[in-house]
Amino acid sequence: MGLFDRFRKQVPPAPSVRTVVWEPRPLPKEARFALKKLELRPGMWVMTPNGAGILRDITAAGDLDVMLTDQDGVNKLGIYTPVGSVTQATLAQIPSARLHDDIDKLNAQGYY
Amino acid sequence: MTLLVPDTGELVALKAFLNNTAATDPIYKLFATNITPAETDTAGTYTEAAGGGYAAKTCAGASWTFTGGAPSHADFAQQTWTFTGALTTNSTAFGYFVVGTTSGTLLWAEALTSFTPANNGDQILLTPKITAD
Numbered sequence: 454m455g456l457f458d459r460f461r462k463q464v465p466p467a468p469s470v471r472t473v474v475w476e477p478r479p480l481p482k483e484a485r486f487a488l489k490k491l492e493l494r495p496g497m498w499v500m501t502p503n504g505a506g507i508l509r510d511i512t513a514a515g516d517l518d519v520m521l522t523d524q525d526g527v528n529k530l531g532i533y534t535p536v537g538s539v540t541q542a543t544l545a546q547i548p549s550a551r552l553h554d555d556i557d558k559l560n561a562q563g564y565y
Numbered sequence: 566m567t568l569l570v571p572d573t574g575e576l577v578a579l580k581a582f583l584n585n586t587a588a589t590d591p592i593y594k595l596f597a598t599n600i601t602p603a604e605t606d607t608a609g610t611y612t613e614a615a616g617g618g619y620a621a622k623t624c625a626g627a628s629w630t631f632t633g634g635a636p637s638h639a640d641f642a643q644q645t646w647t648f649t650g651a652l653t654t655n656s657t658a659f660g661y662f663v664v665g666t667t668s669g670t671l672l673w674a675e676a677l678t679s680f681t682p683a684n685n686g687d688q689i690l691l692t693p694k695i696t697a698d
Contacts, residue, residue: 469684470685470686470687473689475692476677476692476694478675479567479698482698495604496569496571496602496606498603507601507602510567522600526600526610528601547605551605551606553609
């Protein structure tokens with residue numbers, strides 16, 4: 454290192470810039486039909502043996518992909534659970550933070 | 566998580582389809598709470614990102630392209646959110662939700678790979694697309 458290098462201002466390296474690419478993904482037709490046959494819907498609130506959650510998908514093996522939520526409706530844990538283990542959640546089982554106040558609409562969706 | 570059209574969005578679509586209520590330009594917003602979209606959601610369910618140079622993006626109806634097929638789909642040019650630094654309030658973006666311009670009614674939403682902007686120049690790239698089948 455040269456003599457004058459000692460006095461040269463050290464410029465810290467610029468932080469690296471990160472980019473994430475988001476690609477919207479529709480639920481495959483096969484999954485939608487499979488859920489419909491079971492009278493289930495993506496985005497539906499369900500009750501599982503592990504608590505209340507939101508139905509996201511169905512696997513090729515026929516298990517349900519459910520995101521369990523906490524009491525505030527925030528994601529807690531994604532699980533796979535057998536079809537026979539879930540029922541549609543009741544209004545009391547859905548976190549209040551995730552409920553709107555139009556009870557008639559909720560009833561029309563099967564939430565009581 | 567896949568794209569979800571909640572009950573509110575379904576009604577907007579039906580009303581536009583049957584010339585009951587005209588549709589408006591969709592506005593894409595990023596949400597900053599770790600939630601999974603549900604069919605009972607409304608726009609108020611989502612906490613929009615704030616700070617760090619963030620702004621919502623309007624995807625004007627005239628600029629979508631439409632393709633019939635199996636499935637039929639509508640596509641829009643890739644949108645880029647370029648951040649100047651960290652988000653305020655909640656630091657991580659977990660997905661996007663789309664609302665109508667005038668009504669603010671929730672149309673659809675999707676949770677995606679979470680991203681925490683930190684540095685000037687960090688970006689989220691999203692190519693709006695919706696299918697019907």
